[in-house]
Amino acid sequence: MSRLKVEHGTLTLPPKLRRALKVEDDGYLEAEAVKGGVLLKSVSERDPAVEAAIAEGLEDVEAGRMYGPFESIEEMKEYFKKHPLDEA
DSSP: OOOOOEETTEEOOOHHHHHHHTOOTTOEEEEEEETTEEEEEEEOSSOHHHHHHHHHHHHHHHTTOOOOOOSSHHHHHHHHHHSOOOOO
């Protein structure tokens, strides 16, 4: 068991504990108050909603549902004026 010091609201984890939790410098932990203490869990830096949006975007690329690349925003606007998206 590791003893940790809290100073000005900052908790410093020793290297051995950081490795065990797989926490990088400037990484994130999820903390939950539980009976008798605090439960720490390592978490991804990305929000689950971001992960879902990335997965959806990759599915669109794999299915060929993408446009561009465009050299500029103006080029993209002109393209979609000529080729409107279906409103299905």
